[in-house]
Amino acid sequence: MSEPVIVVYTSGSASPLELAADADGFDLLFAVPVDTAPDALVDVLGAVGEVVDVTDEAAGAVALAARGPGGIVAFSDQDLPLAARLARRLGLRYHAQDTVDAATDKHLQRQRLRDAGLRVPRFRLLTGPREAARALAEVGAPAVLKPVRGAASRQTYRLDGPDDALRHASHVFASGATDPFVIEEMLVGSPSVAGPGLGDYVSVEVLLWRGTVVCQVLNSRLPLLEPFREQGFLMPGLLPADVEAEAHRVSAAACHALGIEDGWADVELKLTADGPAVIEVNARLGGYVATLLHRSYGLEAVRLAFEVAVGREPSAPLGEPLAAAYCYQILPPVGALRLTSWGGIAGLTERPDVLSVVLTAEPGDRVDWRLGSLGTLGVVEGVTERPEDVLTAVRAIERALAEQVVFSPA
Structure with a gap:
C-alpha cells in the first residue's frame, strides 16, 4: 500500500514533474494555501496528488490528519516555516523551529555557524540605509548587500565603498523591503583551488538521517555573472580529492551547527586559499540537484526525501558516476x-x-x-x-x- 506524505509546496527545488516521477509507493498530499497560490499550480499539483487547502492552517491540519500522513517535506525556503507549523500540529518529525529560523534568516544563520567555530564572512545587520556606511566600515570593502530572507541572488549587490552602500541600501529599502538586509564580507576565492573555467565556490548536497550523514555529493559551479548571479552547475564536481574531503567535513559540521537532522541540506562553500568557508546553508534540496543526481549517479533524490520523512532509513550508495x-x-x-x-x-x-x-x-x-x-x-x-x-x-x-x-x- 502507498504511504501518505505531506508536501508543503508553493515553489521549490523539485518540480511537480520530479515529485511525480519519484512518488511510486507514496500518496502525495500537497499542503497549499490555495487562496494565494496560482490556479495553474494548483491544477498541476492536483494532477500529481491530492491538494489540501491550508489557507486556514488549523482546518488544513485537521484535513491532513484525517488522511494519516507518515511524514512531511518541503522543497523551498519559503515553505519551511509552514511545514514546521503543520508538523507540530500533526505530531510529525521535522526540523525544530530554531533550525527553521536559522535556515531562513541569514543573519541568525551566520551567528550560529560562527558560534560553532565555522568560518563565515564578517557580517552586520542592516535595518535601514542610514546604517549602511557604518556597517560597511565594520565589515570592510568589498562587501555584499543581500536580504536576510531570500534566495536566487535577488537584490544582491557588491559594495566597494560608502557611496555604493548608501545608494544600494537606499534603493532596496525604498523598493518596499520589509525584512532587514545584511552587509557581509566578500570572501576572496582562489581560482587555483576551483580550477580553470569554474566558479570559486561549490555546493555540497548532504542527506541526513537522524543526525547522521548518509551521503554527500559535491557539485561545481560555473563563474558568477555580475553582480552575483548563478549561471550553472555540474555534477560530479571537479575538485582535488583532499579539497573535496574538507568541503564534505565543513558541510556536515554546518548542518549539525544548525540542528538539521533529517533530509537533504544544500551547503554553499567559498573556495579560499585558507580552505572552504560557509556562504549559506539551505535546509532542503538544492535547485536542479534532483535532476543532476539522477543523471550522474542514478539516485532518486526526491524519493530519498520522502523515505526519510516517513521514517525509513535511506539507502543511497553513490558508487562511480554514470x-x-x-x-x-x-x-x-x-x-x-x-x-x-x-x-x-x-x-x-x-x-x-x-x-x-x-x-x-x-x-x-x-x-x-x-x-x-x-x-x-x-x-x-x-x-x-x-x-x-x-x-x-x-x-x-x-x-x-x-x-x-x-x-x-x-
Whole structure:
C-alpha cells in the first residue's frame, strides 16, 4: 500500500514533474494555501496528488490528519516555516523551529555557524540605509548587500565603498523591503583551488538521517555573472580529492551547527586559499540537484526525501558516476532591456552534449537582471562522459548565446 506524505509546496527545488516521477509507493498530499497560490499550480499539483487547502492552517491540519500522513517535506525556503507549523500540529518529525529560523534568516544563520567555530564572512545587520556606511566600515570593502530572507541572488549587490552602500541600501529599502538586509564580507576565492573555467565556490548536497550523514555529493559551479548571479552547475564536481574531503567535513559540521537532522541540506562553500568557508546553508534540496543526481549517479533524490520523512532509513550508495550532468541558466545582461530575438538558439539540441533547451521568455518580454536566478530566461541541460567535457559544452552554449540572442533597450 502507498504511504501518505505531506508536501508543503508553493515553489521549490523539485518540480511537480520530479515529485511525480519519484512518488511510486507514496500518496502525495500537497499542503497549499490555495487562496494565494496560482490556479495553474494548483491544477498541476492536483494532477500529481491530492491538494489540501491550508489557507486556514488549523482546518488544513485537521484535513491532513484525517488522511494519516507518515511524514512531511518541503522543497523551498519559503515553505519551511509552514511545514514546521503543520508538523507540530500533526505530531510529525521535522526540523525544530530554531533550525527553521536559522535556515531562513541569514543573519541568525551566520551567528550560529560562527558560534560553532565555522568560518563565515564578517557580517552586520542592516535595518535601514542610514546604517549602511557604518556597517560597511565594520565589515570592510568589498562587501555584499543581500536580504536576510531570500534566495536566487535577488537584490544582491557588491559594495566597494560608502557611496555604493548608501545608494544600494537606499534603493532596496525604498523598493518596499520589509525584512532587514545584511552587509557581509566578500570572501576572496582562489581560482587555483576551483580550477580553470569554474566558479570559486561549490555546493555540497548532504542527506541526513537522524543526525547522521548518509551521503554527500559535491557539485561545481560555473563563474558568477555580475553582480552575483548563478549561471550553472555540474555534477560530479571537479575538485582535488583532499579539497573535496574538507568541503564534505565543513558541510556536515554546518548542518549539525544548525540542528538539521533529517533530509537533504544544500551547503554553499567559498573556495579560499585558507580552505572552504560557509556562504549559506539551505535546509532542503538544492535547485536542479534532483535532476543532476539522477543523471550522474542514478539516485532518486526526491524519493530519498520522502523515505526519510516517513521514517525509513535511506539507502543511497553513490558508487562511480554514470556520467557528468550539467545545467546552464540563460541570464539577461545587466541593464534595462527587452528580449528581441532568440535567433536559432534552440538548435543547440543538435549537439550530442545537449539534452534540452527550454526557453521561458518570449521576444518582446522585458528582462530584469536584478532578480538574480529568478530572472532566468531559459535553461540548457546536458550530459557528457567526463566532468571536464562539460566546460566544452558551456563554451559552445556561450558562443551561441553571444552570436544569436538579441536584446534591445526597454
